[in-house]
Amino acid sequence: MNQNASEAILLAIESSCDETSAAVLRGDVVLSNVIATQAVHQQYGGVVPELASRAHQSNIVPVVHEALTKAGVSIRDLTAIGVTQGPGLMGSLHVGVSFAKSLSLALQVPLIGVNHMQAHIMAHFIRQSEAFEIPKLPLLCLTVSGGHTQLVLVDEHLQMKIIGSTIDDAAGEAFDKAAKVLGLPYPGGPQVDALAESGDPTRFVFAKPKRNGLNYSFSGLKTSLLYFLRDEIKKDAGFIEKERIHVCASYRKAIVDYLLIVMRDAIHQYPVQSLALAGGVSANKELRRRFLALGEEMAIPSFIPDFEYCTDNAAMIGIAAWYQWQKKEWADLSMTPQPALKW
Amino acid sequence: MILCIETTTQNCSVALVDKGAVVFEERRCTDQYVHAEQLHPLIAFCLEQAHITANELTAVAVSSGPGSYTGLRIGVSAAKGLSFALHIPLIAIDTLHMLGIYGLQHTPAQTAIAMIDARRMEVYASVVDSNSATPAEALVVDKSFFDAYDPSSLVLVGDGASKCSGLVSASTIVLDVMPDASMMAAMAQEHWDKQRFVDVAYYEPHYLKDYIVGVSTKSIL
Numbered sequence: 001m002n003q004n005a006s007e008a009i010l011l012a013i014e015s016s017c018d019e020t021s022a023a024v025l026r027g028d029v030v031l032s033n034v035i036a037t038q039a040v041h042q043q044y045g046g047v048v049p050e051l052a053s054r055a056h057q058s059n060i061v062p063v064v065h066e067a068l069t070k071a072g073v074s075i076r077d078l079t080a081i082g083v084t085q086g087p088g089l090m091g092s093l094h095v096g097v098s099f100a101k102s103l104s105l106a107l108q109v110p111l112i113g114v115n116h117m118q119a120h121i122m123a124h125f126i127r128q129s130e131a132f133e134i135p136k137l138p139l140l141c142l143t144v145s146g147g148h149t150q151l152v153l154v155d156e157h158l159q160m161k162i163i164g165s166t167i168d169d170a171a172g173e174a175f176d177k178a179a180k181v182l183g184l185p186y187p188g189g190p191q192v193d194a195l196a197e198s199g200d201p202t203r204f205v206f207a208k209p210k211r212n213g214l215n216y217s218f219s220g221l222k223t224s225l226l227y228f229l230r231d232e233i234k235k236d237a238g239f240i241e242k243e244r245i246h247v248c249a250s251y252r253k254a255i256v257d258y259l260l261i262v263m264r265d266a267i268h269q270y271p272v273q274s275l276a277l278a279g280g281v282s283a284n285k286e287l288r289r290r291f292l293a294l295g296e297e298m299a300i301p302s303f304i305p306d307f308e309y310c311t312d313n314a315a316m317i318g319i320a321a322w323y324q325w326q327k328k329e330w331a332d333l334s335m336t337p338q339p340a341l342k343w
Numbered sequence: 344m345i346l347c348i349e350t351t352t353q354n355c356s357v358a359l360v361d362k363g364a365v366v367f368e369e370r371r372c373t374d375q376y377v378h379a380e381q382l383h384p385l386i387a388f389c390l391e392q393a394h395i396t397a398n399e400l401t402a403v404a405v406s407s408g409p410g411s412y413t414g415l416r417i418g419v420s421a422a423k424g425l426s427f428a429l430h431i432p433l434i435a436i437d438t439l440h441m442l443g444i445y446g447l448q449h450t451p452a453q454t455a456i457a458m459i460d461a462r463r464m465e466v467y468a469s470v471v472d473s474n475s476a477t478p479a480e481a482l483v484v485d486k487s488f489f490d491a492y493d494p495s496s497l498v499l500v501g502d503g504a505s506k507c508s509g510l511v512s513a514s515t516i517v518l519d520v521m522p523d524a525s526m527m528a529a530m531a532q533e534h535w536d537k538q539r540f541v542d543v544a545y546y547e548p549h550y551l552k553d554y555i556v557g558v559s560t561k562s563i564l
Contacts, residue, residue: 050412053412053416054547054550057416057419057420057547057548058545058547060420060423061423061427061543061544061545062544062545064427065427065544075427075428091412091413091416094379094413094416094417094420095416095420096420097379097420098379098382098383098416098417098418098420098421098424099420099421099423099424100424101383101421101424102383102420102421102422102423102424102425102427102428103424103427103428105383105386105387105397105424105425106397106398106424106425106428106429107428108396108397332384333383333384333387334380334381334383334384336379336380337379
């Protein structure tokens, strides 16, 4: 890294789903990371795309302004602008991309389009403190969120290969849907996790998903829970009320067991130097504990970013943009949002 | 120099306005929405043609709708970004009022009904005369709507006008035009002169229709 790169100041914007976020980085150090979570969706039990886009429209300027102010950076000091190009909701992406393009045009600085899923992994390369050592490559990352479940092999920064992914639901969806049938408010995944902490994970056993190479499938597990609850409710209408914490604990265990057994297989197949966890579900307490235990057992350094870099946030977009900026992977003003962006 | 942005229909257009007159304009109008791809290159091209940089802009004006949600998102986000980055005022122009004025200026009519197509038999409409404009409303148009107006001094203007042509008398003028950034010139200048700006932090376009979400009540178990 040259002096120039460590002094570069990037503004990053993330608006792919229901979080409006802006961050300022100097080199690989985060100066600010402001996240506005849209509360409007809670009453509907899920993200409503039109409302998400409208909320981004009203949040974008205050959020970017706050990110610059917190960082103590003037907009004229910016070296480049990074923005989520996809994947995500089209209406939401439009707001961030169009706004970012205007900043690039007005300030005459490069525009960088970032892949949101790569950025979740790049979050591990944020220098969180002076003493922080960024993970050695190759790195194996398990990315788990409401929309994705992927095993990704990172050979070089930005050079990533998906070696396994879910063929149906994402792990986060499996948690959220369980929460819904258990009568927990949206977003339910974190609630299942919280309740599971005081439950007995061995009380109930759910069907183990079939193994399919390094790929995942969560729909069977989800159905298994649904049928299990139907049967139990027939016998005792108060079943959920009585056994909720134990159902949460047992179901969470089933998901985490499955996530890590496949990851273990991947570790045996690829010579990796470090292990990483990324995405919103990496906030799950049981997953964190068991992931770190797996790293210890295999004697491979394991990394989980700070919580604010796990869920959707602009700092991760910023760090990915910073690596892209150094390679001059710049976009032009005709860049369009890509709801199903791949790499 | 004021930059005007108009993206409420599939016509994506920009204009540079100086002292109320258009000095440069560009547009892309196709069957598809090309705004996401084309708006910013069009702005850059206009600035280049006018031999100025973005720094020399004094204000940004945006057509505030009603109209296509996608068009509005892209246009308003772009206008906010420029206003915010350049520290220049943001001006919001009522799209239907602008169309109505255009209709009155380009025909002998005394009253204009500005109409933007809102699909099916619906239009977003506003009645405009030289003094005023009624608030925009989403209308299902039928013949009786026009009874209140003198057909011989009426103009229907906008991309929703032509689907009403069968409902009005032959003496009524039908001006089938898309809203365009060049139509914003006089109003943008007037807003600038009167310092009528909107707050860039909190401004939202005129969606007109509240978005109503159906909440599922179906039980999974």
